[in-house]
Amino acid sequence: RVILVFIVIAVVHLLDIWGVQDVVTAHRHSIVQQMHLLQRTIGSGVGGAGREVLIQSAIDAVIKGSKDGGYPICLLSVGGQVLYAHEKEGRRKAPNETREITFRLKDWSSSGSGGSSDMDEDAMHVGIVRFDIRKAAVEAYVCNLAIVLGVVLVLVGGTGVMSEFVFRDVGLPLQRMVALVRAFAVDPLKPLAHRESESSLLHPLRETVVLENSIVRLSRLLQLGFGEAGAAMVGRSLNETSDATQGALGEDFGKILNVGRVVHAFFGFCDICYFTDLTEILQADVVRVVNTVAKVVHRSVKDNYGAPNKNMGDTFLVVWMCKAGLGVRTVADASLRSFIRAVLEVSSNKEIRKMSGRSDVQTRMPGFKVQLGFGLHYGWAIECAIGSDLKIDASYLSPNVNLASRLQFATKQYGVEILISGQTHSLFSPSVQAMCRLVDRVTLKGTMQPMNIYTYDLPATTVDGISVIDDHIISSPETSHQLFFNALQPATSDRFRQQFNTAMEHYLGGQDGSHADWPKAAAILSILCSKSGPRDGPSQAIRSYIKRRARPDGNAPSNWKGYRALDSK
Numbered sequence: 001r002v003i004l005v006f007i008v009i010a011v012v013h014l015l016d017i018w019g020v021q022d023v024v025t026a027h028r029h030s031i032v033q034q035m036h037l038l039q040r041t042i043g044s045g046v047g048g049a050g051r052e053v054l055i056q057s058a059i060d061a062v063i064k065g066s067k068d069g070g071y072p073i074c075l076l077s078v079g080g081q082v083l084y085a086h087e088k089e090g091r092r093k094a095p096n097e098t099r100e101i102t103f104r105l106k107d108w109s110s111s112g113s114g115g116s117s118d119m120d121e122d123a124m125h126v127g128i129v130r131f132d133i134r135k136a137a138v139e140a141y142v143c144n145l146a147i148v149l150g151v152v153l154v155l156v157g158g159t160g161v162m163s164e165f166v167f168r169d170v171g172l173p174l175q176r177m178v179a180l181v182r183a184f185a186v187d188p189l190k191p192l193a194h195r196e197s198e199s200s201l202l203h204p205l206r207e208t209v210v211l212e213n214s215i216v217r218l219s220r221l222l223q224l225g226f227g228e229a230g231a232a233m234v235g236r237s238l239n240e241t242s243d244a245t246q247g248a249l250g251e252d253f254g255k256i257l258n259v260g261r262v263v264h265a266f267f268g269f270c271d272i273c274y275f276t277d278l279t280e281i282l283q284a285d286v287v288r289v290v291n292t293v294a295k296v297v298h299r300s301v302k303d304n305y306g307a308p309n310k311n312m313g314d315t316f317l318v319v320w321m322c323k324a325g326l327g328v329r330t331v332a333d334a335s336l337r338s339f340i341r342a343v344l345e346v347s348s349n350k351e352i353r354k355m356s357g358r359s360d361v362q363t364r365m366p367g368f369k370v371q372l373g374f375g376l377h378y379g380w381a382i383e384c385a386i387g388s389d390l391k392i393d394a395s396y397l398s399p400n401v402n403l404a405s406r407l408q409f410a411t412k413q414y415g416v417e418i419l420i421s422g423q424t425h426s427l428f429s430p431s432v433q434a435m436c437r438l439v440d441r442v443t444l445k446g447t448m449q450p451m452n453i454y455t456y457d458l459p460a461t462t463v464d465g466i467s468v469i470d471d472h473i474i475s476s477p478e479t480s481h482q483l484f485f486n487a488l489q490p491a492t493s494d495r496f497r498q499q500f501n502t503a504m505e506h507y508l509g510g511q512d513g514s515h516a517d518w519p520k521a522a523a524i525l526s527i528l529c530s531k532s533g534p535r536d537g538p539s540q541a542i543r544s545y546i547k548r549r550a551r552p553d554g555n556a557p558s559n560w561k562g563y564r565a566l567d568s569k
Contacts, residue, residue, distance in 0.1 A: 059076065059083050059084055062076065062084075063076070063084055066129075066131065072086075072131065072132045073086075073129055073130065073131060073132075074086040074130050074131065074132045075128070075129070075130035076127075076128075076129055076130075077127065077128045078126070078127040078128075086132070100128060100129070100130045100131070101128075101129050101131075102126060102127065102128050102129075169208060170208055173208040173209065173211070173212050174208070176212060177211065177212050177215050180212075180215055180216060180219065181215065181219075184219050184222075188222065188223060227307055227308060227309050227394060228307035228309070228319065228321075259384065259385075260382045260383060260384030260397075261382070261383050261384075262380055262381070262382055262383075263321060263380065263381055263382075263383050263396075264321070264322070264378070264379065264380050264381075265319050265320060265321040265322075265378070265379075265381060265396075266306075266319070266320040266321075266331065266332065266335045266376060266377070266378050266424060267317070267318075267319055267376075267377055267378070267379070267381065267396070267398075267400060267401050267403075267404040268301075268306075268317070268318045268319070268320075268335060268338070268339065268374060268375065268376045268377075268404060269315060269316070269317055269318075269374065269375045269404045269405045269407070269408035270297050270315065270316040270318065270339075270342070270372055270373070270374050270408065271314060271315045271372065271373045271374075271408050271409070271411075272289070272290070272293055272314040272315075272370065272371075272372060273370075273371040273372065273373055273412065274365065274368070274371070275313070275314035277364065277365060278356075278361070278368075278370075281358075281360050281361050281364055281365075282355065282358075282360075282361070285355065288351065288355060289352060289355050289356075289370065290313075290314065292349060292351050292352055293346055293352065293370070293372070294308075294311060294316060296342055296345045296346050296349065297316055297318070297338075297342045297346075297372075298316070298318075300338045300339075300341045300342040300345065301318045301320075301338045301342075303338075303477040304320075304334035304335070304337050304338040304341075304477070305320055305323065305326060305330075305331055305334045306318050306319060306320040306334070306335065306338055307319055307320075307321075309394075309395055309396070310393065310395055315405075315408075317395070317396075317401070317404075318338070319396065320334065320335045320338075328427055329427060329428065329429045330481070332378070332424060332427040332428050332429075332432075333428055333429055333432050333481045333485075334481070335376055335424070336376065336418075336420070336428065336432065336456060337481060337484055337485075339374040339376065339417075339418050339456075340418075340456065340458060340488060341474055341475065342372065342374075343372055343374075343417050343418070343458055344458065344474055344488075345474065345475065346370060346372055347369070347370075348471075352370050353369075353370075355370075356368055356369055356370045371417065372417060373408050373409075373411035373412060373417060373418075373419075374408060374411065374417060374418045374419070375403075375404045375405060375406065375407030375408030375409070375410070375411065375418075375419050376404060376407065376418065376419070376420045376421065376424050377400055377403045377404040377407060377420075377421040377423065377424055378400070378421065378423045378424045378427060379398065379399075379400030379403070379423065380398060380400060381396035381397060381398030381400055381401055382396065382397045382398060383395075383396055384396075384397060399446060399447070402446060403421065403444055403447065403451075404421075406444045406445060406446075406566070407419040407420070407421060407444070407453065410442075410444075410453070410566055413541055413566070414439055414440070414455065414537050414538050414541045415535065415536075415537015415538065415540060415541065416439070416455040416457075416537050416538065417455075417458055418455055418456050418458070419439070419453050419454070419455055420436060420453065420454040420455065420456070421451055421452075421453060421454075422451050422452035422453065422454070423451075425452070425454045429481075431482075431485065432481075432485055435456060435485065435489070435490050436454040436455065436456050437454060437455060437457070437490075437492070437497050437500060437501065437538075438452055438453075438454055438501065438504055439453055439454060439455050439504075439538040439541075439542075440452075440453050440504075440538070440541075440542065440563075440564070441453070441508055441562060441563040441564075442563055442564055442565065442566045443563060443564075443565045443566070444566055445566065450561075450562070450563035455538065456490060457490040457491040457492045458488075458490075458491060459488055459489060459490065459491045460491065469487055469488065470487070473487045473488075474487075474488070492536070496528065496531075499524055499527070499528060500524075500525075500528060500536075500538070500539065502524060503520075503521045503524035503525050503528070503539075503542070504521070504542070506518065506520040506521035506524070507521040507542055507546065508562050508563070509556065509560070509562055510562060511562055512561055512562050513556065513560040513561045513562030513563070514562075516555075516556040516560055516562070517555075518546050518550050518554055518555050518556045519553075519554040519555065521542070521546060522543060522546050522547070522550070522554065525539045525542055525543040525546070526543065529543060545564065549564075
């Protein structure tokens with residue numbers, strides 16, 4: 001501000017000097033003309049008193065004309081002879097009070113008709129006029145000051161208005177962008193509170209709107225791409241307090257990648273059955289089926305404390321971790337609830353039913369319906385980023401993740417939608433445990449420890465096209481676990497499950513298989529398989545295995561240890 005004041009003073013002073021000098025110069029021509037008029041008067045040939053009167057009249061005319069022009073003459077001399085001097089001329093000392101111009105009268109020496117003059121002929125050619133510029137200087141100063149102040153006011157006002165527009169159209173969007181990035185760095189999984197509006201398209205600086213919306217979309221893509229497993233890595237990469245070795249994706253990229261943590265979680269694998277055949281028939285349209293299933297599965301998992309992790313064509317990996325305020329039994333029940341809801345919603349989805357009911361699909365696979373298979377297991381895993389500086393995925397490394405995948409694959413062998421490991425089953429609430437039934441004890445590929453596997457018999461939600469269960473209970477996150485499982489009781493009756501459990505006891509024969517009675521188990525399973533109603537996959541699977549492996553007398557083989565190996569995957 002001080003600098004601006006000095007600039008204003010300097011500009012006013014320069015304008016004042018230039019303005020006065022320009023006006024005085026402009027009067028030079030007029031003064032010279034008037035002095036030539038005085039010369040003609042002197043040379044008119046009039047003598048005596050008349051000549052003096054004419055000269056004085058000419059001088060008065062010069063003085064009056066200058067005064068009327070706003071620049072009164074305070075001194076007029078020609079050839080060293082003072083023709084006019086103001087009474088205060090001698091007291092003028094300040095140079096800024098007067099301006100002086102000089103001129104020549106070419107014919108002054110020839111004036112008159114042989115008359116003589118008291119002045120020296122050569123000196124008479126030089127004339128001096130001194131003006132009093134005090135009044136004009138003040139007027140010019142005031143005028144110039146007004147002009148400069150007006151310009152300053154316009155500049156200041158324009159700057160204020162411009163700064164307001166700049167702050168509104170540039171500053172605020174930049175502040176919001178920085179706030180978004182900082183909030184995203186603190187919690188990469190937190191939903192962004194930014195909303196795009198139609199009015200933003202009319203923004204005068206649409207580039208800032210485009211940039212802001214791009215940051216939001218990129219952040220959401222990071223959330224979708226990395227998910228919960230990549231949240232820590234994204235946070236470290238964006239954290240402004242991190243040093244160069246941790247906060248940038250550059251030469252030290254490996255230091256970000258090579259960081260993992262051990263977590264305990266429920267791992268679930270979901271698979272679309274008969275996907276290869278479906279892809280061959282639908283071709284590009286199969287994407288609609290896959291994405292519709294993914295939307296149903298991901299939303300079901302998200303609403304029940306879980307997080308989608310990886311999409312691998314027709315297979316999806318989902319994860320539940322015990323977070324603050326959630327007990328392990330709550331999360332365990334929620335994981336099973338997610339799978340039950342996903343199966344029921346896929347079976348009733350109009351888009352999926354439309355695609356699976358196409359004539360080309362039904363011609364090749366009569367009666368085909370989109371079915372899902374789920375495997376659920378609990379255990380430890382390493383949460384980390386996997387890949388290189390060319391491509392990374394945030395996921396989990398553990399044999400427990402592989403076990404969930406193998407359980408999902410085994411659903412085809414047992415003819416069920418869901419298979420649950422014994423570790424996971426033991427973490428369910430007692431009421432949910434009672435709804436599940438043991439279908440086998442096996443060792444999966446890559447493991448030596450026998451594992452009990454369970455299933456949940458999904459109920460039918462419609463009978464003859466009429467819904468028998470409220471869709472709100474199935475899909476609403478507000479529905480309590482107790483209400484959900486009370487409404488979705490297993491499709492099999494209590495008596496059926498009791499008979500099946502009896503057959504399983506004869507089949508397994510205790511922990512070591514020494515009490516196995518396969519003839520009794522086969523007899524009970526035959527009865528269960530012959531009953532009217534839907535085909536029971538586990539009964540068929542165990543009965544077929546007994547037929548293949550039993551000795552000629554129907555008993556278990558001598559090396560039976562109470563479990564069998566599933567080596568298919």
